[in-house]
Amino acid sequence: MTNFWNSFGIILFATLIYTTPLLYAALGSCFSEVSGVVNIGIEGMMTAGAFTGTVVAHFTGNPWIGFLCGGLAGAFFGMLHALATVNLGADQTIAGTAINMLGPGLAIMTAKVLFDSTDTVPLTASQKMPKLFSGAFDTTTVFGRFMDNVFANYASTYLVFLAVLLVWFIFYKTRFGLRLRACGEHPQACETLGINVISMRFACVCISGFLAGLGGACVTMTVSTQFRPISIVGQGFIAIAAVIFGKFRPQGALIGCLLFGFCSGLKVVLGGSSGVNMHLISMIPYVVTVLALILFVGKSRVPSANGKPYIKSK
Amino acid sequence: MTKRKGFLDFISESTFIHILLSVLFGFLVGAMFLKIMGLSITAAYGRLLNSVTSLKGISYVIVYSAPYIVAGLSVAFSFKTGVFNIGAEGQFVMGSMAAVVTSLLCSSLPKPLLIPLCFLIAMAVGALWGIIVGILKTKWGINEVLSMIMFNWIAFYLSNFIAGIPAIKNEGTAEATKNIADNASLLFSKDFIKSVGLCPTANWGILMAVAAMLLVWFIIEKTTLGYELKAVGFNKFAAEYGGINVNRSILTALAISGALGGLAGALQVMGMGKRISIFTSQEGFGFAGIVVALIGVSNPFGVFVAGLFYGFLMYGGSKLNLEGVPTQLINVIVGTVVFFIAISVIFRSFKNLKKKPQKPSIPQSASTDNKGVAES
Numbered sequence: 001m002t003n004f005w006n007s008f009g010i011i012l013f014a015t016l017i018y019t020t021p022l023l024y025a026a027l028g029s030c031f032s033e034v035s036g037v038v039n040i041g042i043e044g045m046m047t048a049g050a051f052t053g054t055v056v057a058h059f060t061g062n063p064w065i066g067f068l069c070g071g072l073a074g075a076f077f078g079m080l081h082a083l084a085t086v087n088l089g090a091d092q093t094i095a096g097t098a099i100n101m102l103g104p105g106l107a108i109m110t111a112k113v114l115f116d117s118t119d120t121v122p123l124t125a126s127q128k129m130p131k132l133f134s135g136a137f138d139t140t141t142v143f144g145r146f147m148d149n150v151f152a153n154y155a156s157t158y159l160v161f162l163a164v165l166l167v168w169f170i171f172y173k174t175r176f177g178l179r180l181r182a183c184g185e186h187p188q189a190c191e192t193l194g195i196n197v198i199s200m201r202f203a204c205v206c207i208s209g210f211l212a213g214l215g216g217a218c219v220t221m222t223v224s225t226q227f228r229p230i231s232i233v234g235q236g237f238i239a240i241a242a243v244i245f246g247k248f249r250p251q252g253a254l255i256g257c258l259l260f261g262f263c264s265g266l267k268v269v270l271g272g273s274s275g276v277n278m279h280l281i282s283m284i285p286y287v288v289t290v291l292a293l294i295l296f297v298g299k300s301r302v303p304s305a306n307g308k309p310y311i312k313s314k
Numbered sequence: 315m316t317k318r319k320g321f322l323d324f325i326s327e328s329t330f331i332h333i334l335l336s337v338l339f340g341f342l343v344g345a346m347f348l349k350i351m352g353l354s355i356t357a358a359y360g361r362l363l364n365s366v367t368s369l370k371g372i373s374y375v376i377v378y379s380a381p382y383i384v385a386g387l388s389v390a391f392s393f394k395t396g397v398f399n400i401g402a403e404g405q406f407v408m409g410s411m412a413a414v415v416t417s418l419l420c421s422s423l424p425k426p427l428l429i430p431l432c433f434l435i436a437m438a439v440g441a442l443w444g445i446i447v448g449i450l451k452t453k454w455g456i457n458e459v460l461s462m463i464m465f466n467w468i469a470f471y472l473s474n475f476i477a478g479i480p481a482i483k484n485e486g487t488a489e490a491t492k493n494i495a496d497n498a499s500l501l502f503s504k505d506f507i508k509s510v511g512l513c514p515t516a517n518w519g520i521l522m523a524v525a526a527m528l529l530v531w532f533i534i535e536k537t538t539l540g541y542e543l544k545a546v547g548f549n550k551f552a553a554e555y556g557g558i559n560v561n562r563s564i565l566t567a568l569a570i571s572g573a574l575g576g577l578a579g580a581l582q583v584m585g586m587g588k589r590i591s592i593f594t595s596q597e598g599f600g601f602a603g604i605v606v607a608l609i610g611v612s613n614p615f616g617v618f619v620a621g622l623f624y625g626f627l628m629y630g631g632s633k634l635n636l637e638g639v640p641t642q643l644i645n646v647i648v649g650t651v652v653f654f655i656a657i658s659v660i661f662r663s664f665k666n667l668k669k670k671p672q673k674p675s676i677p678q679s680a681s682t683d684n685k686g687v688a689e690s
Binding site: 102110 | 464
């Protein structure tokens with residue numbers, strides 16, 4: 001029984017660690033996709049955030065400034081994406097692909113110039129994201145250790161769950177959210193009602209970049225404390241997948257990210273203890289996602305104006 | 315309509331010019347970052363160009379290009395048929411693994427049999443990888459982008475798993491498969507390479523890329539199948555109304571795309587790759603294929619040239635370290651090129667800039683590009 005609770009605690013800890021960055025990025029993806037702009041550049045924006053976050057935290061010594069700057073770096077690439085797709089009517093997939101090359105390209109190139117290596121200098125304990133409730137539980141008991149694993153977690157993890165609530169509130173309880181969703185469904189109708197579709201979408205894509213940047217910063221400022229070229233490998237695409245999985249709703253994306261995070265957590269524990277091949281275990285999150293889609297989720301309805309550039313005169 | 319075309323018209327209408335301008339901007343932005351980072355522009359770009367001044371360098375570029383071209387064709391074909399084959403990565407990985415396994419299992423077969431067999435099986439496995447996604451889409455309505463992302467990773471781990479099986483794994487310490495059987499290798503003979511002065515990995519994979527290019531062009535432009543696939547890509551509902559089986563079309567398009575992705579993988583491993591390593595992250599040939607398809611504006615011939623360009627940058631980029639310039643410069647350049655291709659729609663507006671003042675009204679019948687008039 002002791003073993004079970006220990007393992008379960010570790011699984012939940014790993015779940016939260018995996019889920020946090022995905023969830024930030026997925027919330028970002030929600031903003032962009034729901035407003036009608038396909039943002040495949042989430043991956044590049046995360047990389048920019050991951051790099052900027054660690055570098056700023058390293059030089060200022062303050063994790064929160066680093067975290068925020070990570071978000072801003074993501075927002076900068078979000079702005080580029082918005083400029084191309086919203087203002088200039090560019091193809092959204094092409095622009096996103098460009099962001100995915102520019103983000104990592106610039107990050108790694110800058111790292112090479114700043115540190116003479118593709119990796120950044122690891123953050124010290126005071127420079128990385130602080131852990132909340134660390135030491136609040138008595139780790140000598142089984143229950144205490146379980147609680148310590150689950151609740152003594154990084155501040156960014158607590159923030160992201162608050163962010164889900166906030167995004168849900170914005171989407172479904174505010175005027176901004178209603179307009180945002182309308183822009184993704186029928187921009188022409190919005191324009192006739194006096195909503196400025198261009199500026200709405202511009203704002204949403206920038207927010208999307210900001211959140212993706214925060215997600216990236218979470219990867220390099222918590223468990224792993226340095227940026228490396230392989231820090232962000234596909235998390236951005238997984239986040240996009242989680243949003244499609246969650247039918248373009250923040251609460252759905254939460255479930256998608258948690259499912260994926262839990263399977264990844266399971267992988268950590270199983271990989272250590274069982275004799276099964278590590279590579280097969282690593283496949284679990286992806287296979288489970290596909291199975292869950294077939295069995296429970298099914299068809300996902302894409303916002304009807306998603307992917308189409310909005311041209312005012314049409 | 316015999317009016318001579320002005321310079322602005324020329325710039326605004328020619329896609330080729332847009333791409334040339336984008337490439338130019340790419341190098342300009344690259345130079346800008348080099349300058350900001352205090353690195354020498356001439357040294358970096360000199361090294362890049364210097365890599366193709368010899369026959370050896372040119373042969374390297376061609377060898378590098380073959381898999382990129384075919385991966386690009388795979389994505390371009392999917393673009394033409396209205397699906398976005400972001401899964402080329404997985405198809406590539408599966409194709410290259412299929413080629414290695416086939417060659418090891420049938421290593422006793424003679425070259426003229428084994429090489430086509432490896433190609434066929436790699437293409438079949440790639441096609442299968444595409445069809446699975448197609449079935450998920452047509453049967454359960456699952457978004458293909460989502461399932462392709464998942465299947466890319468499943469392919470990645472499956473490949474790592476297969477590479478670790480004792481019968482396949484390298485006998486040495488390398489975390490990789492055995493080298494592909496000699497009879498499945500596309501490499502030219504050592505004597506030939508030496509006498510002509512080509513690069514050591516020179517092979518005839520590029521001929522397969524040419525064949526694939528012609529085949530894709532033929533299917534898309536000259537066959538009923540291609541017409542149907544394009545129709546579905548253009549407007550699913552109209553195509554269905556016109557009597558085309560949309561689901562079957564989607565499956566066919568994904569199968570052909572997947573087969574091309576698999577072929578690209580086979581070319582890489584039967585050419586310069588020789589074996590497959592156990593990776594820590596995806597190698598990115600499929601994602602490169604997306605970029606190549608975009609630079610080549612999904613036109614088979616354009617993709618061929620774009621693939622050569624990409625191969626040139628990849629080979630030249632690998633030499634940048636010698637000048638103390640990060641290899642990642644290439645990603646910045648290519649990213650900028652793609653970005654400018656994305657916004658090249660603005661070049662088209664040059665035409666309107668000039669035309670507006672001189673033509674206040676146009677008769678409805680004369681102009682095709684004047685939707686504003688028709689609307690009223």
